[in-house]
Structures are given as structure tokens and as C-alpha cells.
Amino acid sequence: MSNTSSDTAAVETLEWKVRIPKKRIKDKAWMDLKKRVIDTGLCSHCSACAFVCPVQGIISLPDRGIDFPDWEERCIDCEGCLRVCHRWEYTPLSDLGEYIELIAAKSKRFKGQDGAMVTEFMASALEMGIIDRAIFVGRDEEWRPKIYHIRSVEQLRDTRISGTKYSYASVLPELKEAIRVTKKGIGVVGTPCIVTGLRKIQKEFKIFKDKVKLVVGLFCMENFYYDQLRAYLEKKGVDMRKLVKMDITRGKFIATMPDSEISFPVKEMDEIVPHGCERCTDFTDVLADVSVGSVGSKVGYSTVVVRTEIGKEILDYIREKRYAEFSNVIPDVIDKLIKLKKKRIKNIPGEYLTVAYKKDTEK
Amino acid sequence: MIKIKTPKLKTLESIKLHLDALFTGAKEAIKPGTITIEYPRERRKLPDNFRGYILFSPERCKSCWQCSFVCPANAIKMELASNNRYYPSIDYAKCIFCHFCIDTCPVTALKPTKIHDVVYKDLEEMYTPTELMVKPPKIVREEEVTVEYVMDGDIILKKSKELDELFPEIEPHVEIKEHSVCIDPESCIACGICEHSCPVEAITRETIGQERHLRIDIEKCYGCGICVRSCPMHVLKLVRIREEKA
Numbered sequence: 001m002s003n004t005s006s007d008t009a010a011v012e013t014l015e016w017k018v019r020i021p022k023k024r025i026k027d028k029a030w031m032d033l034k035k036r037v038i039d040t041g042l043c044s045h046c047s048a049c050a051f052v053c054p055v056q057g058i059i060s061l062p063d064r065g066i067d068f069p070d071w072e073e074r075c076i077d078c079e080g081c082l083r084v085c086h087r088w089e090y091t092p093l094s095d096l097g098e099y100i101e102l103i104a105a106k107s108k109r110f111k112g113q114d115g116a117m118v119t120e121f122m123a124s125a126l127e128m129g130i131i132d133r134a135i136f137v138g139r140d141e142e143w144r145p146k147i148y149h150i151r152s153v154e155q156l157r158d159t160r161i162s163g164t165k166y167s168y169a170s171v172l173p174e175l176k177e178a179i180r181v182t183k184k185g186i187g188v189v190g191t192p193c194i195v196t197g198l199r200k201i202q203k204e205f206k207i208f209k210d211k212v213k214l215v216v217g218l219f220c221m222e223n224f225y226y227d228q229l230r231a232y233l234e235k236k237g238v239d240m241r242k243l244v245k246m247d248i249t250r251g252k253f254i255a256t257m258p259d260s261e262i263s264f265p266v267k268e269m270d271e272i273v274p275h276g277c278e279r280c281t282d283f284t285d286v287l288a289d290v291s292v293g294s295v296g297s298k299v300g301y302s303t304v305v306v307r308t309e310i311g312k313e314i315l316d317y318i319r320e321k322r323y324a325e326f327s328n329v330i331p332d333v334i335d336k337l338i339k340l341k342k343k344r345i346k347n348i349p350g351e352y353l354t355v356a357y358k359k360d361t362e363k
Numbered sequence: 364m365i366k367i368k369t370p371k372l373k374t375l376e377s378i379k380l381h382l383d384a385l386f387t388g389a390k391e392a393i394k395p396g397t398i399t400i401e402y403p404r405e406r407r408k409l410p411d412n413f414r415g416y417i418l419f420s421p422e423r424c425k426s427c428w429q430c431s432f433v434c435p436a437n438a439i440k441m442e443l444a445s446n447n448r449y450y451p452s453i454d455y456a457k458c459i460f461c462h463f464c465i466d467t468c469p470v471t472a473l474k475p476t477k478i479h480d481v482v483y484k485d486l487e488e489m490y491t492p493t494e495l496m497v498k499p500p501k502i503v504r505e506e507e508v509t510v511e512y513v514m515d516g517d518i519i520l521k522k523s524k525e526l527d528e529l530f531p532e533i534e535p536h537v538e539i540k541e542h543s544v545c546i547d548p549e550s551c552i553a554c555g556i557c558e559h560s561c562p563v564e565a566i567t568r569e570t571i572g573q574e575r576h577l578r579i580d581i582e583k584c585y586g587c588g589i590c591v592r593s594c595p596m597h598v599l600k601l602v603r604i605r606e607e608k609a
Binding site for chain 1: 544546547548549551553554556570573575576577578579580581595596597598600602
């Protein structure tokens, strides 16, 4: 029996069903997630579980792993976290993925680390009225990640928003607040783990499918916990307060300050690479609407991978308004990094891979 | 600067004015014409819609929070009672006696009174928790007469022996019947917070295999809206009960 009214478009029901995942261990859902994903170092710190947790018990801080300190009392065993975790049943993504257009571009309006195309895409989407709010990860004076809600093109001129931070940020929990106030839609910027987590949320909960209109993904090799990164860089002689830019190019980590530059091979940083990143194979953010990265284009340009219709629509708008300069992509360099990251598949224990993924690879 | 000069009166006029003054004095001495009310020995008769002290009937309240939302002075705080329901409490240090809360209450759980003279020792005491709102404060009535102003060319005090009723009868509002529905079942976590929050167990959740079945019983639901506010995904909504279809 359902009480769906015919005169209104909105569903009004008194009886409904919700599918829940099958637990692996007989305990509360959080323990299942912790034992299977967090304790095994599989967790990508995408914060999807913290986002969905109805009792707001799961906490995601930029300086340590996901935790639920008082789960024994507070966890209500709803299995929401299991539903949204993209690594509880892991389908590793890799390669360049499907795309409509692959191009290098440089924004004329904004200045960023490279071509400032992430900012440009969001600004254009705001201008076009596709979204009315964009969630960006900015930073404070000491490069600690901080979430910014952008509502106008002007706000995007703040230099603290652009630039790579190489630190985790809880983008997804912020989304829950944004969804409530948005009228047109929301734009999200994120690393492959955030985007994959978001797509899982969108699959499970319809409202996010309707309200998140644009997802701009970033090319990503790895990310760090802020405190660990800061301690490491300070040991190398970097002053976080003076830092202007962080970048990884040609296997070297380069920290730029106004008066000096410190660089060292990125391999040395292996000790602080979180386990979640060691088990990630997605370099180009396969599930995003648009992926942007510095790899594969000349200095000052960003590589842009347009994957969906909405991304194409915005790119056409940028072209029409002449907001950006365009150039060619060097696919070999991207391929090299895709292959390098794909090798990490060996770090994922077989039992965690989904049946679908195993079938795909057997072919 | 303006200087007011003493009017120069003739002897005859001066005598007339003096006699007038003496006459008025004599009249006041015999029959006083004062309009001052000698409170508390006298009390002024107040209209039935006078905005005074507010009383609360918990058995009518359905914890809809409307009174606390509408309060322009932020004087109403919803407090968790022992039966897991939220009831209003009023801070009279903040209250501006607009009675918007009484007007908003859909079930007439708040009632106006004519009490306007409550004594408090300090500001803290002015905070009135729900328990104290149920009964009126201790009243000491010293008055013997009720006075009323009557306009008859001049203001006249009309005194009567009948004491004013402090608790006027008010007509209850027409109750708006509502119940809860799910407007977006595809965004439901099935966490069961609504089930636990419901004071009358109108929402049930059952796990059958890998599915959770949720059901709202509109026979039991009386539209308090607690589940609507507690739902983390905001998929519940209150709707008015439709007219029975013929």
C-alpha cells in the first residue's frame, strides 16, 4: 500500500524499503567497517562514512585516520557507512577512463598553480547558473586545509583557494550542510577518493544525485596527513608560514618559498604516504565530470579531461567566452603515471576486490 | 528668551478667581474626583485579551516547537522532559509579552492570563521552567473592589465589588491535523532514528533479509513532527490529513 498522490509531483509514501549491505562480521556496522577497511589500511579517507553517519559519531580530521571513538554506545548499527564506503567492496579504477575531450588549457581570468582550470570550470558553472555553490578546499596561513563555500566568481580570486595542499580535507561532510541551502546545485572539487566516495553516495542516496551537478576531479598520486606532512617538511627546512607553493614534478617534491626553494626526491616521502593511497590505482579521477591535472601539458597549462555532457557544456562555454587559451596534451607522460599508479593493485589483497572487478580482469 | 508677565487683574476679577479656587477646594474635600487607582487595594478591570503571564497545558502540547520559533525575543526554550518530549519554558527576563506564542500554538496548549504583577528576587528566578508554567504563581489578592475607567465627557472611575477573573476562558483553536510521510524514500538510510524518536510508536522498522521495511501508521501518528526534525537525511515531512474520499 502506498499513498502516492497523483496531483503532486513529489512522492509521499507511508511505506518504503531500503536495501542494506550484507555484513561480514557479527557486530555493529562500524566494527565491520573498521576491521575490514580501516585496520587493514585500505581506507582512503574520503570521509563518506563520516558524511553519512546519522549520529555524527564518525570523525574525519585532517591530521589522522577516520575514527569513531565511542562507537560502542553511539553506533546505532544503521549500516549507512557500509553502504557508502567504496572500499568495503573494492573495485579499483585505473587508466584514463572514458572521455569526450582531452585538451590542455590555461585560464585567462585566474592565476593558479598551473592553468587554474579547476577554478575556471567552477567559475564558469557559477556564471552559467548550473550551480550556485561550490565546495573548495582552501588553506589557512600554515597550509592547513580548510573548506570554503564559494558562492560568487569574485570569491574565487582568493589565492588561498588555489594551489595543491597535499593534505586530506573533509569535503564530503561539508556537503550535507551545502545540500540543504542550495537551490540550483552544488559543485565539488576532489581527489579520486573523494570523487569515488561521492559517486557511491550519489548511487545510494537520490538527493545527492539530484543536487550535486558538477564534480571536478584532480589528478592524484598520493595525499598526506597534514601533521605528518608538516613535520616532514619542517625537518627538511621548510617554513609553512612562508611557503608559496608545493608541487611534485619529475619525481621531485618542490617547496617554493619567497626567498628559497627546497626540493628532494618524492621517493623519500614513502614513509609518510598513507596506506590508503598505496592501495589506490586511480590517477586521473575516472568518475569525475571533468578531471584536471598538471601532468601532460606544458608549464603554465593544465591538462583537462572532459568526461560527461555537463563538462563538455562548460568547456564549450569557456571556449565561446574566450576565458582560456588552449594547447595540446602530451599523452605519453600521463600514460606513464597511470601505469605507475596501476602497479599498486598488488597492494590490495584479493579478498577485498569485488566479484565484478575479478571477472573484468580475467577476460 | 520669553518672559511671562504677571497678568494685571482688576480687583473684581481677582476676587472672582479666588472664590472659584475656594469652591473647587471645597468640592474636592467633600467628593474627590481623583482617577488614581489605589493598587493593590484596588485593581483595574482588564480586558479578556490582556497579554499577561502565560500558562501551559502539557497534555495538549504536541511538541511542535512553533512557539519557540516564533518568539521574537528568544525567550522560549524547548526543554527535554522525562517522557522524552520537548516542552516550552519561558524566560520572563526576555519575554516582551507579545503573545505570539499563544497565537501560533496550533493546539491551544498555551493560555493567556491577566496576571501582570509577579515578583522575582533576581534575573535567574525569572526563568520559568515548564513545571512552573502549568500552574499560576502564588497570588495574594488584597483588593476589595475592581475599578474601571468610564469615559463620559470626563474620565470617571467606576468601582464595583465584583473581583476580576484573572483566568479568562479562551476559545480553543481549530486543530490542524497532520501526519508524517516520507518524501524521498530513495535517500533514506533506514537508520531508525525516526522510529526511536516517535513518542507513540507510529513508525516501525523491520529488517527482512537484506531489506529494511519502514512504515508510518497514520492511525497512531498525531503529527508532532519530532521524526521530521530528527531525520538526518530530511526525507520526512508533515502533511495535512486529506479529506476522506467519497
